[in-house]
Amino acid sequence: MGKIIAVANQKGGVGKTTTCINLCCALTQAGKKVLLCDMDPQGNCTSGMGVDKNRAEPNVYNVLIDGTPAKSALIETKYGSVLPSNKILSGAGVELVTMDSREYILKKALEPLRKEYDYIFIDCPPSLEMLTLNALCACDTVFIPVQCEYFALEGLSDLMTTIRMVKKKLNPEIDIEGVLLTMFDSRTNFSSQVAAEVKKYFKKKVYNVVIPRNIRLSEAPSHGKPAVVYDRSSRGARAYTELASEIIRKNR
DSSP, X not given: OOEEEEEOOSSSSSSHHHHHHHHHHHHHHTTOOEEEEEOOTTOHHHHHTTOOGGGOOSOHHIIIIIOOOHHHHOEEETTEEEEOOXXXXXXXXXXXXXXXXXXGHHHXXXXXXXXXXXXXXXXXXXXXXXXXHHHHHHOSEEEEEEESSHXXXXXXXXXXXXXXHHHHHTOTTOEEEEEXXXXXXXXXXXXXXXXHHHHHHHGGGBOSOOOBOOHHHHHGGGGTSOHHHHOTTSHHHHHHHHHHHHHHHHTO
């Protein structure tokens, strides 16, 4: 049975989408069967995997609101399978509120796909609303990217409160998959201080691999490719390849 992992942090700009794209591709290159479910209306994961998000139909909106089987909305790429998203998903949060068992709609949609994949990653929007709540109810674990800056630490407490609430009331099996330090700048003392604080709180849940600030990670999406394909020798690409290996070891 495949493992469903929600990549979440309500603070924007921490590297959620970059992590989803490159981690999915690196795991695929390592021989794993991977699905990336794009739950962000911006659809950046979709385009970053080389899919035209404006033409992606059916997509995750149709799965959530119209009951379209998730399998019929999948798009296969060289980097892994994609359940695409685009701006039409922005209205789904409001529409879900009136639906029965609204928190579990994504869970029911993804459950039939578990046996076909080793990993299913869900890219959450940068907020703690209905789309993110669906992801947290659907997942086994939560993967948390944390930018090595002060404000990223502030947002972590809100996310942990939400996860505790979900565990208590909606998804008792949910756990932390791991915490990834992103945009680490070795030239500054502050990056090291933030890293130390995160490790103090999350202890062994923090990955050994740290993602550095790297221009290739920013350039790759404009070419519709993961950085691990666009420039696999770059520092950022090598870090995500090492992260994939670390995740495989921890999930044996």
